[in-house]
Structure formats: C-alpha cells, structure tokens
Amino acid sequence: MLSAPNDTGLKQGDHEVPLRVTVVTGFSGSGKSTLVRRVMAGRGRIRLAVLVHDRSDASLDADDSCGTGCEVFHLNESMAELVQRCVGCSLRESLADAMVAIARLRRFDRLIIECSALVEPVSVAELFNEALAAQAPLGDLARLDHIVTVVDAESFWTDVRSTEDLHSRGLSGGTDDVRTVSELLVEQVEYSTLVVISKSERVSSSRQHRVTALVRRLNPEVDVLQASSGQRVVDHVLSCRSSALETISFQPGWVKLLEEGPIPRLSQTRWTTGVFRATRPFHPTRFWQLVEEDWFGVERCKGYFWLASQPERCFLWSQTAGVRHYECLGDWWAATPREQWPTDPDFEAKLHKEWSVEFGDRRQALACIGYQLDQQELFSRLRDCLLTPSELLLGEAGWRQFDDPFARATQEAGTREDEAESD
DSSP states (O other): OOOOOOSOSOOOOSSOOOEEEEEEEESTTSSHHHHHHHHHHTOTTOOEEEEEOOOSTTSOOGGGGTTTTOEEEEOOSOTHHHHOGGGOSHHHHHHHHHHHHHHHTOOOSEEEEEOOTTOOHHHHHHHHHHHHHHTOHHHHHEEEEEEEEEEETTTHHHHHTOOOBGGGGTOOSSTTOOOBHHHHHHHHHHTOSEEEEEOGGGSOHHHHHHHHHHHHHHOTTOEEEEGGGTHHHHHHHTOOOTTTTSOOOOOOHHHHHHTTOOOOOOOSTTEEEEEEEESSOBOHHHHHHHHTSOOTTEEEEEEEEOBTTSTTEEEEEEEESSOEEEEEEEEOGGGSOGGGSOOOHHHHHHHHHHOBTTTBTOOEEEEEEEESOOHHHHHHHHHHTBOOHHHHTTHHHHHTTSOOHHHHHHHHHHHHHHHHHHO
8 A cells, every 4th residue: 555754844835735636547658667767856946745556667666756755656556457447446445545545644735646657547537536526534635636648659540449458468457357558549649638748859850740630639628748848748737627527528539520610620531530320220241341341441439329129229330440349338318218307407418319209329330540542432321221211111020030140249248247257
C-alpha cells in the first residue's frame, strides 16, 4: 500500500483546499516517466507529490525526488484489478484511498499520478465522478484537472494497426485481459484532456502530421502538444481546470459524429468522417460476410447495429485500424416494457429523436473515421447488407429463421469460456 513520509512538510492552512490532480497515462515506452520528471523539474514553487503505479523499469523511484522538493509515493498493488474492472473495485478503492491519504497530509498543491501502460484513463476519471456523485471523501479532498496521454510518434501509427494482444507484448492485467494493443491505444487517446506527442524529432514531418491528425479525429476536444514544447507542456500539465468542481465527461470523435456535434474541419482530402445510418436491419449472413472482409482505410468505426435474426437485441460495433469486434449491449428500448424506461426528460427527448414509426429506436448508426478510405464504397457495401423489401415482408418470425453466424460465434465463445473455467 501507500508508504507515506513523516508529516513534517508545509501546511495548506486551516481551511481545506482540495488537492489538484493530474493523471499521466500512455502505452509502454511512450515517455510517461520522462514527462513526469520534466514536470518535477519545471514546477516552480508548486508543492508536488507523485504517485506511481507503473511497474515498468522506466517508472519513477524514490531517488527521483532527491533534490527536487517533490515526494514520490508508490502504490504497491497488482494492476490487474484496475485494468479488469469486472473483477471488482478493490484496486480502484486502493487508488482512491492513496489519493485521500496524500491529500490529508496537507503538504502538496498538486498530485501527479503516473499510471501503468495498461490503464484506460476513463476508469480513473470515473473514480472522481463517482466520488463527487456519492459525496465520498475523495470528492471533497481532491479535484481532477487533467488526464494526460503520452503518445509515441515513432510507434503509434503502426501500433494502432497492430492485431497483437497485450499478452504478446509481455503486458497483461491477468489471464482474463483479452484487450489488444490497438484498442488500448485508441481508448487512451479518446478519454484524455491533453495528448503529449513524444519523439516527434525521430519521424518525418508527414508522419508527425498523420499522428496528430489521427489524435484530433479520435478526440476532437483534446489539446495536443509536442513533448519538445518544453515549459509550455509543463505549465499545461500543472494548470487548473476552471470546471474541476464538475465531473469530466468525454465525447470521443465517434460519439460526436453520432450525435452530430461539432468536429474539426478536415484540412486534408485523405481524411474522411461520416456516419452510416439506416432503420432496416442487417441480414445476419450478408453482414457477417462483410465483417470478415478487410475494411481498408478505416481508422475508427464505432456505433450500434441490429440484426434481423435477433430483432430485440442492440449490438455495439467497435473497430480500430487493427482490430474489430462486437458485443450485445442488451435490448433496444422498443423491445423493453415501457414501465422499465427511465423517466428522465432528457432520455425521452433523445429517444424521440431516434424513434421511427416502423422500428422504434432500432437502427444502424456506425460512425466512421478513415484515412485514404473510399467511404462511399464502404457505405454502399453496408447498404447491401440491409434486408431487401421482400425480406422485410417476412416479418420478425421469418427473420428469426435466417442463418445467424453471429449467434453461432457467441455460443462458441461461451463454450470456450466454460471449458477454460472448468480447466
């Protein structure tokens, strides 16, 4: 657990001033520790604590605090519980407890948290959001200002196209961690308030522009700085968010596309963004055949779809340049008894916007970000997967008779999981 130094430092005063927090994350080798050391050296008079729970060889140790006036703490817990949110909240609670303990020392103006390469930053943001909602101690004692993701300009473009899982890189949150390198990198960018691009001097200017453009399309709201910007980066990392009393909400590029929110204008013709929308269901066999083919040029595609063979179920599609998968989120509201609907007026307004007379809220809505992508051709192929007029006339009873590769794949995956558990 947290190893706290003796309480001999400066006090913040008799009144309780919330500790400001900055989270630094990024993939292995991206330069997180280098950035944190730079912040430690350039912090000025800010009293700084650093909480490390990155187990890599490059992470900070106590020696880094010598002569800097900063103090380094270590969270000596297995990272598995943070990166596998399904297994429980014990490490989330440990991280919250560590932050509360540091805040209660009343010696620091800011806490920098250097995360493991495996951490999805949204999970850390949720700790603060939940604490504010529940009026937990963390919500009173600390405020989250920034989530900083460090991106390696040398490897990011290639790694986003990788099909490797974390195990193959010698990284994993446990035996149940089946995430891929590509998925993790994309989500680390999508759920951040600042992206710092490192090692830009090692790549061509065209590679720099491509990496920056991809980052801005994955997360239109994020600030992007080069690590070589020096003190400007340090000042941003240490700056206070004016709305820190509020929870952090993220709108990645794919969400903005689906909700028709503002996104950066495309200055390069090689980049495309768009949303495939339709109310008719997909024929399961035709859509499966398309899923099995290569979607060349797709950098990010995410959204919702429905299959004629499973008309009550809402599926989530998630694709990066390297990998793609789907999962069932539950039932559409059209297939859910009305008494189980939320009563929130915002829910009603949003549902009304998405509702069609024939199919309710059931729809195809796939947001797509592409580089050198023929978007019209891809959307045409998706339209070919929709039920034809004659197939629509069969009705749901007839649709359920269609051959369904998605159902088979789900059943086979469940069988493999059961066999693994029995072993």
